[in-house]
Amino acid sequence: MTTTIRRRERPSVAASRDGGRRGLLSRLRQDWWIYLFLLPTVLGYGAYTVYPLLASWWFAFLDWPGFATAGTFVGVENFERLIGDDLFWNAFWNSIVFLVFAVPLRVGLALVLALVLNRKKTPFKGFFRTLFFLPVVTTGAIVGVVFTLLLDASGPVSLALVWSGLIDSPANFAANAGTSLYAGIAVWVWKWLGITLIYWLAALQTIPQVVHEAAMIDGAGAWAEFRHVTMPLLVPFLVIITLIDTVAAFNVFDLMQTLTGGGPSFSSEVIEIFIFRTAFQATVPQLGYASAAAVLFGLLTMAFAIAQALGMRWARGRTGAA
């Protein structure tokens, strides 16, 4: 085995040394088959990711009624209209509220469940893991439709709450302007909890048992061990998991469209539904305007993320200085 590895390493090391000196054309001619195998991915990524991304930027500067085959350039007019569009800002803030509530809830609940399911003493661990993972493999649109029935005023959730005396009269959680967005958040967290749980379980299993044993020998209780041993080791995973869940929280179209349709009265309209409505459901579909909404939302989100990162760096700096 050692011999084989050494034999295979040699050419690649040599190639990497030569790589800098050789020209692109020479490398293409020499290793053409590598690039041939890369080509499908490059083409697919280019056609289905890079092109739509760049195209949406270009479309954002067009006045393009959906019935026309092409749009006309209008500069930043779409962005100016968006800034004055209350429904855009309503959708923007709904998306932010969704993010702010849903991501910590999903990450936190999944961590708690993972800690429980990671314990040796927990019975039926495999069963519970499967149970929590089942909603993940269910189609979002189907979940939305089913929960529309479960959460309406004649559904089991409302009836159970009335029966238990928690509410006076039947409530329609997905069709009430005050609760529709939060109903969407709850269903989304329920649906995706299982996958975050798997991430956390994988993360927990990277912590060596000896670390726990050492903490135990030092007299640490369960809370102290979690706080001072487990959690610090999980922080890198927390960052990744939060990032993954944050991205997922911006992709809730199927669930929200089937659960609430963005209503009632736009109370649960997230940015994706706003874009869809503008692009496809308007009397005259406005492709340029919808693209501008997507671009502006992306820019604003990016600005938030940068501000947050700078804020964290500043806070860390101050803490370090203190």
Place this chain on the structure above:
Amino acid sequence: MRRHQRILGSRPGAGSAGRPSLGRRQFIGGAGAAALAAALAGCTGGGQMSRESGGSSGALQWWDQFRPLTKMLQDDLFAPYMKAHPGVTIERRQMDVPDLGQALQVGRRSNQMPDVHSLAGLGTSAAALVSEGWFQPIGKLADFQGSPVGEFVYDGIHRFDGEIYSIPPFSGRWHEAVPWFNTALLKQAGVDPEEEPGTWDQLRDVARRLTKGTDDGVYGIVVPSKDAEYLQILVNRLAMTAGAPGGIDWATGAYAYDAQQYADAVEFLVALQTDKVVHPASPSMGARDARARWAAGQAAVYLWGAWFIGGLRVDEPEAVERGVGTWHIPCPEKSRNFVYSPPQPGTFWVSSQSKRAQEAAELMLQMTTKEFQTKLAAAMDQPPALAEVVEEAEVHPAYRQCVVNFQDDVRIAPVPEVATPAVWQVLAEMRDVHPNLGDIVQSVLTGSTSDVAGELRRYNDAMSAERERAIKAVREEKGVEVDTKAWVFANWDRKADYDQKAYAER
């Protein structure tokens, strides 16, 4: 290549003796290159796949949303035509309205339009689409003007620049707020179907009796308020029964959403809700969901269009067997007002990309015959253009009654585009205003607002401002001569149809 073979351990010259050797990697690489070449060869310069559009690849493609017509179109139109024309194949796709609208938009941009399609889900005027080059004229391919529906062909709706583009196989004399009732539930509650609730108060009373006199979990009425468009249409129709001319007052050309009749119509729905006679899950229902709940016996009355019974027969036939009946749309008072609908627009249009326009025109001409119209009536969707055929068609008695009621209740309204062709440019320029009538009603019914009059006034003002902006834009940017007078029909008689003669005398 030899170097790679060595590194990966395959033996040089391992191929069969006497034939060129082909290693695994060579094979995969070659196959990949061939597949790539094939894919590239299949693309045109414009980035579209080489499949020719408009069904010229073989079958005549036909897209529409008419679910109740599925069997009838196949058996009574397409199959006989294909039999008479052995070289022709017709493929029909039925889609829900929103799906159809999206499919058409995408199909248009990718040059993959069907040969014939309806306009459902596009939400814009046919004139705007004609101007964008969506369709081709068919008037010279078949004698539509001399057909039985020739008198229903209007400039600005079916005919543009003297060319007929489409015809109305359906009647314009219909509305979407027909009260359909479950006869079994009425019997259970001791309500006589013959005691027609002619007024809003009487309908409230019937709904109360139905809720009280039936099993738990059964309600007098269902109002699918998740669907803002349904609410917009319903309130518009109810306001007409209260005396409103519609969203526009034809005497002045001004928007009329702030009229008292609209506020009254919204308050009527609120009153039904306050009475607790509306199915409590209504806020989570779309129009089709509500029909399913009605069919399941959870609500006794549902206000929807003439196609209700045809759709039931396809999806929930047992509900038709159980018993279904209909009443006139109720009015606030015993004196009745009319409901106004525009002339029926063209239903099917031939794509400008189609190479089968002749066949499409022949099929559409067949739709105008009395025989086909009778079969169209039997499908119980929208009433056929020749409404008199319903009398002898094989239809459910409730459907026949519904069409008879339309003759009493509905009058044909003016259409500004017919009188002033430039109006379509203004309509195409106008942007949606939100919250619109449907959004406002939804807000009221879900408790988000109670200021009905204020919301309606704001909407009315916003619509007026948007129309002014659009008029200004098309005048300045396109040099179109149009103003708000195009919406004025001073000779409109609210008791009569606004027909071709009325346009001429305007």
